[in-house]
Amino acid sequence: MTQQTETITDFPSEIINEGKVQILVPDLKAYGVTPSNYAPSKAPVFYNPVMEFNRDLSVLTFQTYQRIIDHEINICEPLTSQGIRGIRYAAEVDAVNKVLLSDISTRACHLAQHNIKLNNLEDKIILKHSDANRTLANHASPKKRFDIIDIDPFGTPIPYLDSAFRALKNRGLLATTATDLAPLCGVHAKACLRKYGGKPLRSEYCHEIAIRLLCGSMATIAAKKDIGIQILFSHSTDHYIRAYAQISYGAKKADDSIKTMGYFLLCCNGMHREITHQPFDCSTCPECGAKMDYTGPLWTGPITNTEFIEQLIIQNQKTIFTKNNTKITKRLALISAESPMPPTYYVIDKLSGKLNLPAPANQTFIDALHKAGYQAVPTHFNPRGIKTNASAMIMHKILKELTATTQP
Numbered sequence: 001m002t003q004q005t006e007t008i009t010d011f012p013s014e015i016i017n018e019g020k021v022q023i024l025v026p027d028l029k030a031y032g033v034t035p036s037n038y039a040p041s042k043a044p045v046f047y048n049p050v051m052e053f054n055r056d057l058s059v060l061t062f063q064t065y066q067r068i069i070d071h072e073i074n075i076c077e078p079l080t081s082q083g084i085r086g087i088r089y090a091a092e093v094d095a096v097n098k099v100l101l102s103d104i105s106t107r108a109c110h111l112a113q114h115n116i117k118l119n120n121l122e123d124k125i126i127l128k129h130s131d132a133n134r135t136l137a138n139h140a141s142p143k144k145r146f147d148i149i150d151i152d153p154f155g156t157p158i159p160y161l162d163s164a165f166r167a168l169k170n171r172g173l174l175a176t177t178a179t180d181l182a183p184l185c186g187v188h189a190k191a192c193l194r195k196y197g198g199k200p201l202r203s204e205y206c207h208e209i210a211i212r213l214l215c216g217s218m219a220t221i222a223a224k225k226d227i228g229i230q231i232l233f234s235h236s237t238d239h240y241i242r243a244y245a246q247i248s249y250g251a252k253k254a255d256d257s258i259k260t261m262g263y264f265l266l267c268c269n270g271m272h273r274e275i276t277h278q279p280f281d282c283s284t285c286p287e288c289g290a291k292m293d294y295t296g297p298l299w300t301g302p303i304t305n306t307e308f309i310e311q312l313i314i315q316n317q318k319t320i321f322t323k324n325n326t327k328i329t330k331r332l333a334l335i336s337a338e339s340p341m342p343p344t345y346y347v348i349d350k351l352s353g354k355l356n357l358p359a360p361a362n363q364t365f366i367d368a369l370h371k372a373g374y375q376a377v378p379t380h381f382n383p384r385g386i387k388t389n390a391s392a393m394i395m396h397k398i399l400k401e402l403t404a405t406t407q408p
Contacts, residue, residue, distance in 0.1 A: 008114050011044045018052055019059060019321065020091045021119045023084045024111060045108045046081045046154065054152075054242060055085055056321040056328060058175060061233055061244055062093045062148055064308070064315045065173050073147035076100045076139065076167065078132035078160070083112030083125075085152060090124040100146070102128040102135040136163035145169040152177045157214075158195050161221045170249045173232070176214065179240040184210035186295075201295035203266055204347040207236040207381045208303070211243060212264075212343075215299035218245055219257040228253025231299070232308040235335060236381050243303070263296030264344065271354060271392040273344055275300050287393050304339040334380040341387035345379045348386065351395055357403045362386065368402050369395070 012030035015022055026043040033042050066073050072095045077086040080101035090099045101116075103109050109129045116125045128135055132151075139145055140163075149164045149172070151157040157176040164174055178184065183192035186202035186209075193199055196213045197220060203209065211234050222229050227247050234243040262277045269290030276294075285292055313332050321328060338345075352359035360368075362378060369376035369390055376388040388395070 009111065013111075015118075016049075018084060019056070019088045021084070021087050021115075023082060023087065023115050024118065025082055025084070045105065045111050047084070050238060051152075051240075053237060053324050053327060054177065054240070055088060056324045057235070057242070057331075058085065058150065059088055059092045060312060060316055060319055060321075060328065061175070062089060062173070063319065064311050065148065065232075065244075065246075066093060066095055067315065068308075068311065069147070069171065071095070072097045074098045074100070075148045075150070076136070076146045077150045077152070078102045078130075078135040079151065079153050080112055080127075081105070081108045083115045083127070085150065086125065087112075087115055087119055087121060089148075089150075090121045091119060096124060099125045100128065100135070100139075101125060102130045102132060104129070104131050132160050133163045136160065136167040140166040146172060148173045148175065150175045154179060156180045156183075156195050158217060161218060165222050165225055165227055165247065168247055171246060173244060173246050174218070174229075175242070175244050176218065177240055177242050178210070178214050181207075181210060181239060181241070184213055184241070198296050198298050199294065201264070201266060201293060203295075204350045205344045205381065205385070207241065208344055209264065209295050209298065211236060211241045211303055212298040212300070213295075214241060215243055215245070215303060216261055216297055218243070219261060219299060222247060223254040223258050226251045226254050228255075228257040230305065231301070231303050232305045233312065233335075234303045235331065237331075260299055260301040261297045262300040263294050264298070264300075265292045265294050267291075267392070268293055270396070271346065271351065273392070275343065287391070300343060302339065304335055306336075306339045309336045309339055331380055334378060337377045338379050338387045341375065341377060342389055345381055345385040345387045346392070346395065347382055348384050351392075351399060355396060355399060357399060359384075360399070360402055365399070365402065368398050372398055 012027040013024055014027045015024050025047040026045055031042045074097050075089050080086050080103045086099050086101040145167050151160045182188050185206035186200035189200055196217045198213045215231055219229050229245040229247055232244045232246050262275055266273045267285035267290050270288040272285050272287045349359045366376045374390040376386050379385040379387050
């Protein structure tokens, strides 16, 4: 293997297997790379093995989308690096006509071109040495647009969304990843406001807020072009969030998307929260009178389409990802169960901490909510989180009763 790779790259590299393809990638061990401490500058060409789960879910989502629209598709991935993501789409998604890949890095393009040949996909994949926005801008005319565009950067996808919406066909699918969770989760609030146009909030449900801030930015950027969006699927995993939006042309569709924008209000004391379209309508909590904080503007509508997630689950039963099958199955089941529930979630440890009470097991508390007549399900956002239609005050009451019956 070493002799084979030395003639292709001028840096330590290795061949890995992922999905149905083989890919030559930088040998990350040579650069002291660990999954918990990784930056693009550490290797000459970016490659992150931790994102295999992301790529698996992307393949599954694109397979499902193609089956729904039921026609041949063209895909663009303008930040391709060594090409693994786009090459997998060409090899694993049915009815793909062409996949256009591009990267501004000469080294990345050289490696991607080798990987295209390695998988005998020259007839399906076009590779351009180009800036991502330039690649997308060159496909803004109606006959050149794509069915799917995947924006998967290191950091924020915002700089590429304007060009991406211009290059999408009507009813096309835009997939976006954001890895800059520190701004989105409120650690760097000013950076979030600059990039995403909304105020974040450091709260127990910050990862859902992050997705809604990203989706809100997508809706706002699309609306400027008389384009509306529908979020088909989203998830929060590890160090990133991911959202898939189907677009629809028309000023009315754009108006409908903008109507979905709003704010979440959060009680700084008792954990009450609500949705509003004016952040200062309610300055005090209606339950306890404490001060209310807010986050937004952001997307207040569904962040997963119930029908689409059902189709994803069906497609997953037909697809084999050797490494991540169990993880994908569990994740989709959680997202499916929580998709019809109200926005935001509660973390049991945070609820218990407010009352200085011991925290019960998730299922114990969920069962107690069900017994009291409320809906409640676990959430994929947090292993100790639940989504429910019960208010914070009701949950405090049930938690006190539950603790009283379990204590000796």
